[in-house]
Amino acid sequence: SQQGEEDPQALSIQEGENATMNCSYKTSINNLQWYRQNSGRGLVHLILIRSNEREKHSGRLRVTLDTSKKSSSLLITASRAADTASYFCATEEDDKIIFGKGTRLHILP
């Protein structure tokens, strides 16, 4: 099953701008995670937000969680070329992590 659905599927922005990606999910969760995948490589864990949290920050990353709407957003501020990657939200289900389809982010010079 695929719990998370990211929106948009692809996003291109100018370097220095902010990038916002959204994730919607279907069932109740204990936490939600965001991962980054650079082209052809493994995933890197970015941030985890628990169901009782509404917002969390880590460096240039800001994650929000709205459990009433079953949605989360990832904001990357002051984007850099190195932020070009695919971003996935993930939720846990029966001791497994289920990944969304991902947003491909491209930072234009």
Place this chain on the structure above:
Amino acid sequence: SAVISQKPSRDICQRGTSLTIQCQVDSQVTMMFWYRQQPGQSLTLIATANQGSEATYESGFVIDKFPISRPNLTFSTLTVSNLSPEDSSIYLCSVDVGHTYEQYFGPGTRLTVT
């Protein structure tokens, strides 16, 4: 945290053959996971491998096609058998350290079947 290595990093295999992928973790972990990522797609969980027990396969994946070994707490192998071009994907292993649900991933194995 955990550091995970995978071998091989990539391979090109002929139809009908098999490929065994190794996953090595630098610390002891209970659960290891194997994922498939088809080109341009998200990750799909193939199976969960616990040391000392049979792997648990997800719907659509069977042991005959994807046999898994988990001989100890730091190592696992995934074999993709009777290869067809549809098996061309990136295969990733991951671990969950300390039951935090944060997953650490290996760099992946890129398989191309000709």
